[in-house]
Structure formats: C-alpha cells, structure tokens
Amino acid sequence: MDVHNVEMVMSAVSPxxxxxxGRAEFALVGRSNVGKSSLTNTLINRKNxxxxxxxxxxxxxxxxxxxxxxxxxxxxxxxxxxKVSKKKRESFGQMIETYISSRKQLRGVISLVDARHxxxxxxxxxxxxxxxxxxxxxxVATKADKIVxxxxxxxxxxxxxxxxxxxxxxxxxxxxxxxxxxxxEVWQWIEDRL
Ligand code: GDP
Numbered sequence: 001m002d003v004h005n006v007e008m009v010m011s012a013v014s015p016x017x018x019x020x021x022g023r024a025e026f027a028l029v030g031r032s033n034v035g036k037s038s039l040t041n042t043l044i045n046r047k048n049x050x051x052x053x054x055x056x057x058x059x060x061x062x063x064x065x066x067x068x069x070x071x072x073x074x075x076x077x078x079x080x081x082x083k084v085s086k087k088k089r090e091s092f093g094q095m096i097e098t099y100i101s102s103r104k105q106l107r108g109v110i111s112l113v114d115a116r117h118x119x120x121x122x123x124x125x126x127x128x129x130x131x132x133x134x135x136x137x138x139x140v141a142t143k144a145d146k147i148v149x150x151x152x153x154x155x156x157x158x159x160x161x162x163x164x165x166x167x168x169x170x171x172x173x174x175x176x177x178x179x180x181x182x183x184x185e186v187w188q189w190i191e192d193r194l
Contacts, residue, residue, distance in 0.1 A: 001187050003044045005068055011061035015098060019064055024194050025072040025105045029096070029126055030112030032078030035142035038177035039112065040065070040073060043186060050075060062099055071194060074099070074106075079122050101133050107193040108136040110186065115141035115155050115174060119162045127163040127170075137170040138189045139163070144174035144181060 012018055030036045040050035044067060063075040076096055100106065109130050113119045119127070130137045139159070147155055156172060159165075165172065171189060175182035 001068065001070070001191060003068055005066075006044045006046065006049060007066045008063060009066045009072075010064040012064065013061050013095065015102075018062075018099075018103070019066075019072060019105075022105060023071055024107045025064075025074050025103065026107060026190055026193075027074040027076050027100065027109045028112065029076045029109055030078060030142075031114075031120060031122060034078070034112045034114050035175075035177060036075070036078060036112055039110075039140065039142060039175060039186075040075065042177045042180055042183055043073075060095070062095065071190070072105075079126065097129075100130070100135060106135065108138060108190070110138045110140055112140050112142050113159055113163075115144045115147050115152075115159070118158055124163050127165075131166050131169055134169060136193065138186065139165065139170055139172045140175045140182070140186065141172070142175050142177070145176040145178045147174075 009019060010017055028036050028040060037050040041047060044050075044065075050065070060077040062077075065073040065075065067073055076099075079093075100109065111123075111127055111130060113123050127137065127139065141155065141159055144152070152174060156174070160172065173182050173185050173189070175186060
C-alpha cells in the first residue's frame with residue numbers, strides 16, 4: 001500500500017474508546033526497543049510518526065493509527081519494561097488480553113522479535129498466547145541488517161524453534177528499517193487480510 005495519510009485517532013485505555021467504524025485492525029506487539037516504532041514508520045513512509053517507546057512510566061495505552069482511511073494499526077505498549085511496576089504490567093497485560101481476545105476487527109497481529117537474539121520468555125509467551133486465540137500472526141524478526149546473509153537461515157530456525165512456530169496460523173518475515181527489506185512483504189501480508 002502506498003501510504004500518504006496517517007492519523008493517530010485514539011489512545012485508548014478501555015474498549016469503550018476503540019474506533020467504531022468497523023475497519024480492519026492490525027496490532028503490533030513486541031518488547032520495548034525491538035524496533036516497533038521503526039517498523040511502523042517504515043510501513044507508513046514517515047521518519048518520526050510513531051513515537052519511539054522506551055519511555056517507562058508513561059501511560060500505557062492502545063494507540064490507533066488510521067492508515068489511508070482504510071485500516072488501523074494498533075500500537076500495543078511494549079512489554080518487558082524493567083522499570084514498570086508489577087501492578088502496571090499486569091494492568092496493561094489485561095488491556096492487551098481484552099483487546100486481542102475479543103476484538104472482531106482484529107485481522108492479524110504483527111509480533112516483533114529481534115533477529116539477533118533468541119526470543120525472550122515474554123516473546124514466547126506472547127506468541128503462544130496469540131496462537132491460543134487463533135489470531136493470524138506475522139512473526140517479524142527485526143534488525144535483519146545486523147545479521148550476515150549466511151546466518152539468516154540459522155536465525156530463523158532458532159526463533160521458530162524457540163516459539164514452537166505454527167505454520168498453519170503464522171508467517172515469518174525478516175525486516176530491517178535501515179535497508180527497508182521486508183517492507184513489501186509485510187504490506188502484502190496485511191493486504192492479504194483486508
Ligand atoms: P521500539 O521501542 O520497539 O519502538 O524500538 P525503536 O523503533 O525505537 O528502535 C529501538 C532501537 O533500535 C533504535 O535505536 C533504532 O534505531 C534501532 N533499530 C530499530 N530498527 C532497526 C533496524 O531494522 N536495524 C537496525 N540496525 N537498528 C534498528
């Protein structure tokens with residue numbers, strides 16, 4: 001999709017604030033610092049639209065971005081903040097759970113992991129949890145530019161093995177916001193589900 005118009009329409013803390021126009025939604029999830037803002041900005045051809053997270057203590061909200069009046073990206077707060085209190089972690093865990101498990105408009109989740117590392121416990125939990133709810137998942141391995149070409153297969157195997165990757169419900173894609181590799185494939189995955 002050639003994106004020209006993106007607007008942040010809502011920072012929602014509860015379901016009553018979610019958009020009501022029924023357009024397709026795609027959620028983006030991942031540990032903070034995994035490259036979620038960079039991926040979002042790359043997909044929508046902006047440099048600094050999605051704010052970079054890494055702001056522990058900030059209010060945790062689901063941010064709805066209207067993309068071309070056609071669909072919404074839903075930016076889910078980055079998990080794995082060391083500095084956020086347990087209580088806060090639990091509360092945004094619940095918000096995410098409510099959204100993902102009950103949202104009819106949700107067509108898929110783009111779940112980000114760092115291509116250079118074995119997925120964390122939280123990455124694995126998130127993936128399995130999405131699988132449990134039968135949500136179509138695009139598992140995106142970010143920062144692929146940091147991996148030499150010859151090691152990409154190995155990285156993919158390590159990631160898939162760690163999460164117990166399910167081919168039936170999920171797809172896998174390397175991505176780099178530096179080289180933009182993977183951008184067209186991620187868009188294709190989204191468009192296939194519109
Ligand atoms: P977020 O916290 O998940 O939104 O992560 P950001 O998008 O803010 O990225 C975290 C850090 O990783 C920043 O320093 C980015 O410049 C860097 N980064 C993000 N994506 C890539 C990528 O594809 N390649 C490289 N080399 N660095 C990246």
